[in-house]
Amino acid sequence: MTEQAPKKVDMEKVVSLCRRRGFIFPSSEIYGGLSSCWDYGPLGVELKRNIKDAWWRAMVQERDDMVGLDASIMMHPQTWAASGHLEGFVDPLVECKSCHRRWRSDDLEGDNCPSCGGELTESRLFNLMFKTFMGPVEEEASVVYLRPETAQGIFVNFQNVLNTTRRRLPFGIAQVGKAFRNEITTGNFIFRSREFEQMEIEFFVKPGTDQEWFNYWIEERLNWYVKLGIKRANLKLRQHGKEELAHYARDCYDINYLFPMGWSELEGIANRGDFDLVQHASFSGKSMDYFDDETKEHFIPYIIEPSAGVDRSVLAFLCDAYDEEPDEDEIRVLLHLHPSLAPIKVAVLPLSRREKLAGVAKQIYADLRQCWMVSYDDAQSIGRRYRRQDEIGTPFCVTVDFQSLEDEQVTIRERDTMNQIRVPISELKKILQAKLKGESLFVLPPGGMIWKVEREEGG
């Protein structure tokens, strides 16, 4: 069994599948692309939506200690003075004195410009925030930054949320949104890009209980990936060393995933202490105190921050789902995506394009679309069509054949096992509903209309 051993997939294969099937395209590709920006195509946008929705459902809807928020990308510049980003969010760069190109000092091997061989300046610090001007005049007073993280939108709204929801500690605020960093070094497909999306939680707790909550969230977030199908062997926790801790962090663990380029950060869970609220209280002059009804104390809460990358999650789920199986003379490429993440839940495949068959199949297609993203495919052989669905991770195919016209039954074919079962059309939606929830079915042979559902373990 290789299931328990870490397994790396080839990046080129994933990128090629993404490009070929419409998961992810280079941004503005007709103009030669825009450095490390990516567009999510028809399948990619569904996968990404499903990941974000699964996160929101598990982190906000199903919990009794979490609320959501959606702050704007442009924030008051003082936010970044308070957060430390204006001073601290910098990379050391050197500039070539002849061609004026700039390089990250720690990326350079020699003392001269890699481009033209010219002499380099001393290293200087450059801020990684994207800067723009609000209003008609481009002057210092109108500078605003694109947020380099969604977290600050939560901190500045702490009192607003407290006052309007009357929450008591411990509780969290969750947010999904874009952030921007003018990184010098990007790459590894969608792993590191200048425009990216985050799923962040800021969980407010009473000081002294922070270690306990820190441990809780590390466990909780790790389990979230595993529940959605990531193999545990491909995930690893890594504690930050004292010297690499960010200025705001008392402690930090990365959840690392075995990406094609090696173990890399998928999510970071930090104990930010009271750093952020103290800073914002000091810069804004507004109180960030919390009043504890029971102990009658005023204090500034500590914050535990599980911060996940949406695009990195997309890449991790794709890599982990990617599989190749020998299949007669060919290789069967498939994505073992969790049913709740699969872009298309069901594909309806009529065995022929003849009108009578197509009529039945299209009716089924229309019915199922009321429940899920469903696709319809009537091109080429049924074997090829199964392969096409396997490759994009569609958990179930529904095949409509000539027999269906007589017995009003269709075949459900499962992606992972390639098992086929025959079910009455009238029961199809219910059966798929159960199967997509991970319940297993025992269906009596054709003609029998009785079927039974049993929940699979860990389903």
Next chain:
Amino acid sequence: MTEQAPKKVDMEKVVSLCRRRGFIFPSSEIYGGLSSCWDYGPLGVELKRNIKDAWWRAMVQERDDMVGLDASIMMHPQTWAASGHLEGFVDPLVECKSCHRRWRSDDLEGDNCPSCGGELTESRLFNLMFKTFMGPVEEEASVVYLRPETAQGIFVNFQNVLNTTRRRLPFGIAQVGKAFRNEITTGNFIFRSREFEQMEIEFFVKPGTDQEWFNYWIEERLNWYVKLGIKRANLKLRQHGKEELAHYARDCYDINYLFPMGWSELEGIANRGDFDLVQHASFSGKSMDYFDDETKEHFIPYIIEPSAGVDRSVLAFLCDAYDEEPDEDEIRVLLHLHPSLAPIKVAVLPLSRREKLAGVAKQIYADLRQCWMVSYDDAQSIGRRYRRQDEIGTPFCVTVDFQSLEDEQVTIRERDTMNQIRVPISELKKILQAKLKGESLFVLPPGGMIWKVEREEGG
């Protein structure tokens, strides 16, 4: 009956409700706010999510002629040369020669600076796109713009989508995402801000069929708002005059809503002809042709564009739902939000905080959270709690009382009618499921466990 007459609500009342209950806060409020940027609080983020999800469901999932896309906010600068935004997306401004502030020429009444009375320059054109620099060097070569509309991300991906999905005309590409415009004049709460979100469809059709599809989409989009509860009398179609048509449009209708400040654009539906694809073909040198299998013709499709504002939709749904009813000595404020849009679907209200009752209520709360956003409220009188839920548009309250401990039944109270029915706890989820879908129920009196569901008209 006033139902059929257009009815305007007071903006201040809506803004105050949004602020008070946590729908919408001014961005970076602790720093004095950032001009016309807004943060969606715990209830606002749910309302906005529900609107976007309802749009995606109706426009993508349920249709057989639409796919989704999610392009990046930063695009290759040539995109904006091709689209006409670099040259044409401008406002005429004048500058004061003494204080150097700038003003929209058409906003000015006199010949002098409204600020200091100084002399004004001739009017000059300023581009409304936000500009920033990608990479470490701030120079002309590294300028990128924040997209002023999501549409162009679809046009540049037309061939990518065509090739990977093998779609035939007519078909559409749908996208939800942020766009940015450095407007000089903003205001009316979230109606016009510099950072906003769009829900755009670009629907590709064969030239000659465009008028028919243009009419179809005007009707389709109008109906979408009505189905989700906007009163028809508060919506109006307005055709653009020849002289006000944008440079890319052959024809355009606005769907106007009766906002508090008067009739204003909620959505625009434009017949863009082949303008965009021709421009991008010419600027990129890439073919934007479509090959028609049946007629063996190559041609560039025409595009019908229904373009809706997410934030404007939020405002319209809030305004339309806002209502005040006399209620004894007080006024009952309520939001008649469509159940699928309501931020919270069900509130669980134990009649007392005593442990036995709270135990039952919390179990119900935990069960229902598996299905929906649910809230729990045990503070103050039951009448006050009903009012709090009415005010945020919660369609159903579930009240747990001492009788519940004996008969295992609870009371469901409806927001709009204030009707109450008593139902078995074991059937609660099923009954709420049906009610949230707009099905009406006939429940036998307490003790009877049989209930019947009948779909309401137009539900």
